Amino acid sequence: MDAEYVVHVTVIGVRPDAKAVVGTIERILACLCGPSPAAPQAIPTTTRQVVLAKNAEGRYAWSLVQAAVPTAGDHQVLVHVHAVSLQHGELELLDSLNRPSAQARDRSGQLVCSDAAGDVVAVGKLVTSVRTAARVTSLYFADYLEGTLTPEQQSQGHGYGINGVLGDYILLEDTGIAPMPQGLTYEEAATLPTAALTAWMATVGGNNVRHGSTVLVEGTGGISVFALQISSAAGAQVIVTSSSDEKLERVRALGAHDGINYKNTPAWGDRVLELTNGHGADLVVDIGGKATLEQSIKSVAYGGTVALVGGLGGYGAEIPAMELIRKVARAQGIYAGSRADYLRMTKFLEAHRLHPFIERTYTLENYEAALKDLAAGNFMGKLVIRL
Numbered sequence: 001m002d003a004e005y006v007v008h009v010t011v012i013g014v015r016p017d018a019k020a021v022v023g024t025i026e027r028i029l030a031c032l033c034g035p036s037p038a039a040p041q042a043i044p045t046t047t048r049q050v051v052l053a054k055n056a057e058g059r060y061a062w063s064l065v066q067a068a069v070p071t072a073g074d075h076q077v078l079v080h081v082h083a084v085s086l087q088h089g090e091l092e093l094l095d096s097l098n099r100p101s102a103q104a105r106d107r108s109g110q111l112v113c114s115d116a117a118g119d120v121v122a123v124g125k126l127v128t129s130v131r132t133a134a135r136v137t138s139l140y141f142a143d144y145l146e147g148t149l150t151p152e153q154q155s156q157g158h159g160y161g162i163n164g165v166l167g168d169y170i171l172l173e174d175t176g177i178a179p180m181p182q183g184l185t186y187e188e189a190a191t192l193p194t195a196a197l198t199a200w201m202a203t204v205g206g207n208n209v210r211h212g213s214t215v216l217v218e219g220t221g222g223i224s225v226f227a228l229q230i231s232s233a234a235g236a237q238v239i240v241t242s243s244s245d246e247k248l249e250r251v252r253a254l255g256a257h258d259g260i261n262y263k264n265t266p267a268w269g270d271r272v273l274e275l276t277n278g279h280g281a282d283l284v285v286d287i288g289g290k291a292t293l294e295q296s297i298k299s300v301a302y303g304g305t306v307a308l309v310g311g312l313g314g315y316g317a318e319i320p321a322m323e324l325i326r327k328v329a330r331a332q333g334i335y336a337g338s339r340a341d342y343l344r345m346t347k348f349l350e351a352h353r354l355h356p357f358i359e360r361t362y363t364l365e366n367y368e369a370a371l372k373d374l375a376a377g378n379f380m381g382k383l384v385i386r387l
Helices: 018-033 088-097 192-202 222-233 245-252 268-275 293-299 321-327 339-352 364-376
Strands: 046-054 060-068 076-085 115-123 135-138 169-173 177-179 214-218 237-242 258-261 281-286 300-308 330-333 358-363 382-386
Touching: 046 169, 046 364, 060 088, 060 364, 076 135, 088 364, 115 192, 135 192, 177 339, 192 222, 192 281, 192 339, 214 222, 214 293, 222 237, 222 281, 222 339, 237 245, 237 268, 245 258, 258 268, 268 293, 281 293, 293 300, 293 321, 300 321, 358 364, 364 382
Parallel strands: 214 237, 214 281, 237 258, 281 300, 300 330, 358 382
Antiparallel strands: 046 060, 076 115, 076 169, 076 382, 115 135, 135 177
16 A cells, blocks of 8 residues: 555444444445455465477477476565466567577576566565565566666566566566556456556557547557557547457447448558548557558658557568658657556556456466467457466
8 A cells, every 4th residue: 555544433323333333444444445455375385387398399389387486586576476468479479489590598497478467475575665465467577667668678578588477476576566456357457567558658658649639549459459448538539440340349339439441441541531531640559560551651640650569460561751751750669668657557547447358368277278369369458367
């Protein structure tokens, strides 16, 4: 808790029932402070983990193993994980490691995934920022507190440069966690550290969305749905592209103003201009990279921004510089954000009572099905593994 409360209860009546009074006090405290911290739990000696391992063909894959529960170092916390969400980056990492040109460093045994939510069950002797029983999420970066991202901080991405979070008990640096937002489940909170924060920095967090502005969001995956929800909550009119009419109908319930089926309308940049009476989108959240950038820049308004957040269609795109110059527009790369950015985002989510959109959840033992569904891409929002 960030604040302390002194509660004065005055009981009016004769011989009040003690249990009723206690119950009233507990309800008041729950409203003010949230749920009471969980009782200290016994920490087991072993934990399930999903790690990178080489299969019989010598290719990296995920493997479920048992390992000893680690001990927290001076500036570390031990977290009992309840939920982990999946990112498309999990697939990109496997692909990059299995290329013939991949670096020689052996990644065997490295924990996978970056986004988790759970309870702190032990803290290092020099940790002062969090206590046991606190509900927290991991952050994408282990030590990126605020300011401009540096190469050193970027190398400390959970599940990529360093150990990830997919296990019952995991170690995290005290700089690599943040409080869970009020009102969210563990499953919902686990979707925030990468997808939600990337969407936040592309939209409101990057000062790219104003009330009444037009935002174009490509696709209906995790980052895209968060960008839709956040932009809509900020008062923007949001246009969504998708290859599925069914998904376009579903996103209207999340705040979308218009939808474009890009399979039926390959030149969807022209359609954006039609829907906006020639103005274009003040912000384009580009997910497709090489496959979408030309239409994204055609869609963007004069003085607008194209936020580059993904490369589902490849990263080797050529930016039409002349079109950007003509429109006095800009292309901006987005790479998650800092802990300070994350805290600002969670305040926004709490204020607007936004809940992440989760398509499906899986058990840890069923992680292979989750990976297969992630690769197939036939879902909206997020996929979450529940531990």
